[in-house]
Amino acid sequence: MQTSAAKNSAGAAIGAAPPGKSRRQERERRLRRRSVIVATISTFVVLLLLVVLIPMAPGWEKVQKAFFNGPILIKVFPELLQAFLVDLMIFAWSAPIIALWGLAIALCRDARGPALFPLRLFAILYNDVFRGVPVILVVYLVGFGIPGLGLPRPWNSPYLWGTVALVLSYSAYVAEVYRAGIESIHESQRSAAKSLGLSHAHTMRYVILPQAIRRVIPANMNNFISLQKDVALLSFIGPVEILRQAGVQKSLLANFTPYLAASIIFLAVTIPATRFADHLIARQNKERS
Amino acid sequence: MKLQLHGIEKSFGALKVCRDISLGVNKGEMVCLIGASGSGKSTLLRCINLLEPIDDGKILLDGVEISDPDLDPQPIRQRIGLVFQSYNLFPHMTVLDNVMLAPRLIHKTSQAELRDQAEALFVRFGLTDRIGHFPDQLSGGQQQRVAIIRALAMKPEIMLFDEVTSALDPELVGEVLDVVRQLKSEGMTMVLATHEMGFAREAADKVCFLEKGMILEEGPPEKIFAAPREARTQEFLRRVL
Numbered sequence: 001m002q003t004s005a006a007k008n009s010a011g012a013a014i015g016a017a018p019p020g021k022s023r024r025q026e027r028e029r030r031l032r033r034r035s036v037i038v039a040t041i042s043t044f045v046v047l048l049l050l051v052v053l054i055p056m057a058p059g060w061e062k063v064q065k066a067f068f069n070g071p072i073l074i075k076v077f078p079e080l081l082q083a084f085l086v087d088l089m090i091f092a093w094s095a096p097i098i099a100l101w102g103l104a105i106a107l108c109r110d111a112r113g114p115a116l117f118p119l120r121l122f123a124i125l126y127n128d129v130f131r132g133v134p135v136i137l138v139v140y141l142v143g144f145g146i147p148g149l150g151l152p153r154p155w156n157s158p159y160l161w162g163t164v165a166l167v168l169s170y171s172a173y174v175a176e177v178y179r180a181g182i183e184s185i186h187e188s189q190r191s192a193a194k195s196l197g198l199s200h201a202h203t204m205r206y207v208i209l210p211q212a213i214r215r216v217i218p219a220n221m222n223n224f225i226s227l228q229k230d231v232a233l234l235s236f237i238g239p240v241e242i243l244r245q246a247g248v249q250k251s252l253l254a255n256f257t258p259y260l261a262a263s264i265i266f267l268a269v270t271i272p273a274t275r276f277a278d279h280l281i282a283r284q285n286k287e288r289s
Numbered sequence: 290m291k292l293q294l295h296g297i298e299k300s301f302g303a304l305k306v307c308r309d310i311s312l313g314v315n316k317g318e319m320v321c322l323i324g325a326s327g328s329g330k331s332t333l334l335r336c337i338n339l340l341e342p343i344d345d346g347k348i349l350l351d352g353v354e355i356s357d358p359d360l361d362p363q364p365i366r367q368r369i370g371l372v373f374q375s376y377n378l379f380p381h382m383t384v385l386d387n388v389m390l391a392p393r394l395i396h397k398t399s400q401a402e403l404r405d406q407a408e409a410l411f412v413r414f415g416l417t418d419r420i421g422h423f424p425d426q427l428s429g430g431q432q433q434r435v436a437i438i439r440a441l442a443m444k445p446e447i448m449l450f451d452e453v454t455s456a457l458d459p460e461l462v463g464e465v466l467d468v469v470r471q472l473k474s475e476g477m478t479m480v481l482a483t484h485e486m487g488f489a490r491e492a493a494d495k496v497c498f499l500e501k502g503m504i505l506e507e508g509p510p511e512k513i514f515a516a517p518r519e520a521r522t523q524e525f526l527r528r529v530l
């Protein structure tokens with residue numbers, strides 16, 4: 001976003017540089033300025049209508065008190081932020097495990113030779129199962145089911161089994177993205193490596209994977225942005241993270257504003273991350289064309 | 290003989306691409322395969338390099354059969370260099386790493402020695418100043434020369450070239466053909482699929498004309514180009530010359 005803005009202004013600066021400014025550039029600059037003005041005005045009008053019209057609805061006052069309560073928002077914000085650290089922590093240790101386990105699954109799927117067929121079968125079943133079952137169900141089944149076996153202390157932690165549930169689900173998605181990346185590398189790269197006498201494993205490790213992984217970074221970033229949100233699902237099995245904390249506050253204060261506060265905190269992380277992923281995708285598309 | 294092909298047969302599904310191909314290449318000899326697009330030149334080279342399994346026939350290297358399906362093709366491929374029309378350099382590595390990758394993984398020599406050997410190759414083919422560049426920073430001709438160096442770094446006993454100048458702008462063709470000439474003068478055994486008739490005529494020891502997967506005619510270039518025996522060869526040469 002920022003860099004492209006910077007690039008645009010740099011481009012404009014070059015365009016504005018007299019005396020080389022062509023009539024086409026001048027025209028384009030005028031058009032650009034006009035469209036910025038139009039967009040600003042129309043946005044402003046829409047916002048104005050929202051601000052004026054919504055409060056005219058009969059139930060607005062009640063909704064405002066229950067959901068958009070300023071004092072409550074300020075009051076619960078620090079505690080929710082604290083609880084969000086738990087989300088970040090769970091994310092921080094889950095993400096690398098998912099990245100590696102997903103890669104392992106993708107490689108199993110690509111295993112060659114009849115002796116390795118069980119690996120391939122495992123990877124196919126794994127992907128079918130965990131992409132087919134909603135994450136929340138996996139969280140419930142693993143998070144309640146396994147500690148329910150009566151395991152001793154560190155082994156019944158909801159953090160542990162919650163993480164396992166997230167890893168199981170998300171590795172399937174990530175593996176699928178890796179596989180698409182591996183398949184997108186042109187066959188001629190494999191031929192070249194083979195013709196030099198490289199083994200299948202060496203070809204994968206040094207020729208295919210470095211290119212494939214790089215190519216799917218943006219796609220995988222979208223997976224990890226979803227993961228960041230789905231960490232909140234662990235609230236259902238115990239950890240006092242942001243969603244659970246917001247629920248507690250909601251009950252205490254008999255007000256829904258804590259949920260709004262939690263949403264704001266999530267957005268503060270996911271919007272920049274999504275923009276960044278989009279930016280990477282746009283840059284990759286430009287490079288490839 | 291360095292390389293012998295006996296009755297090679299190869300099909301893709303119902304499509305027969307090589308039919309009963311037999312060919313001998315002596316040590317230090319350069320053989321050119323010519324023929325229309327789709328006549329099976331690339332496929333034949335890929336079969337010799339064991340990238341494609343053959344359906345029938347035998348390939349002998351130094352009198353030893355290498356096409357036996359029970360053999361591990363990997364160490365054999367290391368003895369046979371193959372250069373592709375589209376260079377196929379590894380875009381995520383510098384040119385030097387492209388060249389050093391296979392020797393580093395396969396030959397058990399020290400890193401420093403491998404580097405010296407790789408650099409010597411770059412010197413020999415006049416690319417010293419490009420060593421640290423990435424493939425996309427090089428011209429097509431330079432990339433193709435790097436691809437040749439990469440194959441040479443494995444110290445192959447024979448080199449196969451698949452239309453290595455077809456993707457190049459005309460003014461870059463010469464620098465790549467010069468490399469091939471240099472290799473020939475150094476005694477390398479080579480098989481080339483090529484559309485460069487002038488080069489084949491000037492540099493080849495033997496020319497084979499392929500048509501629908503068969504070697505229709507073979508012989509020294511003077512004979513093939515000046516007095517082709519087969520009507521199809523005459524027609525092909527009339528079209529391309």
Ligand SMILES: Nc1ncnc2c1ncn2[C@@H]1O[C@H](COP(=O)(O)OP(=O)(O)OP(=O)(O)O)[C@@H](O)[C@H]1O
Binds near residue numbers: 333
């Ligand atoms: N992997 C493959 N699968 C199926 N058919 C193939 C395959 N590779 C080549 N062919 C077919 O085999 C035939 C011979 O192809 P080949 O590439 O060997 O010809 P060529 O003489 O090298 O042609 P060109 O001059 O265009 O490179 C063609 O009809 C081609 O479509």
Ligand SMILES: [Mg+2]
Binds near residue numbers: 451482
């Ligand atoms: Mg070809």
